[in-house]
Amino acid sequence: MAKKDKSKKSKNNVVPEKEPEENINNEKKPKLATKLYEKELGKLQVELVKLQEWVKDQGLKVVIIFEGRDAAGKGGVIKRITESLNPRNVRVVALPAPTEREKTQWYFQRYVTHLPAAGEMVLFDRSWYNRAGVEKVMGFCTEDEYREFLRSVPELERMLVRSGIILLKYWFSVSDDEQEKRFEDRIKDPTKRWKLSPMDLQSRSKWVEYSKAKDQMFAHTDIKQVPWYVVNADDKKRARLNCIHHLLSMIPYQDLTPQPIDLPPRQKEEGYVRPPITDQSFVPEVY
DSSP: OOOOOOOOOOTTOOOOTTTTTSOTTSOOOOOOOHHHHHHHHHHHHHHHHHHHHHHHHHTOEEEEEEEESTTSSHHHHHHHHHTTSOTTTEEEEOOOSOOHHHHTSOTTHHHHTTOOOTTEEEEEESOGGGGGTHHHHHTOSOHHHHHHHHHHHHHHHHHHHHTTEEEEEEEEEOOHHHHHHHHHHHHHOTTTGGGOOHHHHHHHTTHHHHHHHHHHHHHHHOOSSSOEEEEEOSSHHHHHHHHHHHHHHHSOOOOOOOOOOOOOOOOOOTTOOOOOGGGSOOOOOOO
16 A cells, blocks of 8 residues: 655645755756756746736736745845846835834835836845744744734735735745755855845754744745745755746736837938047056
8 A cells, every 4th residue: 555645735735844845756856957057047037028028018016025044045036037127117125124213113014115016026035024034033023013913914915916916925945954055155255245144144043943933924824815835945046947937827928029120320420529539537458
């Protein structure tokens, strides 16, 4: 008799935190070749441009939330999503710690001001879910504030959806060993060391508390209208491709790519005299 699969999934088939830490199929996939990764990423970025044009043309309002442990790869996928898009229509919101004034506001107030208008996409690099994670674990909010947050979030997100906003939520799941490796890489690389805040380091000593907080968050906020989508993020390249591919599949769009443009002839320089080149200050050609 075949053994029963004891792995548990939520009502939306979201795999719990402990299982995505390993491959979903319990098989370690071979490393993704850089050439293949870049080829597939290029294709997906072309589709993202098409999606952006469709969002603009149809006046859609899109919000995408990226959450997960520190060094899980949220910033990497956000960078790949936005690098080919028009910053006038696509914004990344990564808010710092709240000011003393903001602490006295309605909790969601400083996030709501960043919601999109028609034709815009907003990507939250961490979001209002800070209260369910770092604020809960590190004691930056009271128990009453935390409980009220868990009650309010489903209502808020249903209201956003009813208002016409397309809201997607991604959780990047990374294993303990992989997170430690990425932290060590950041320490060695001077260009990435700024990514390690004292809060990130403290999170290492509270791994279990963060896991419990994440489980509670999913239990209260993994709702039918706005489910959580878990990205297995131990492999950065695969995580980026999988997340972007899924994002494209969640918003039906059509190709509105403009036809190739014929450049008009340049105006002739009749009567125009360039100023002496010595009057200009040039950047030294060091390289």
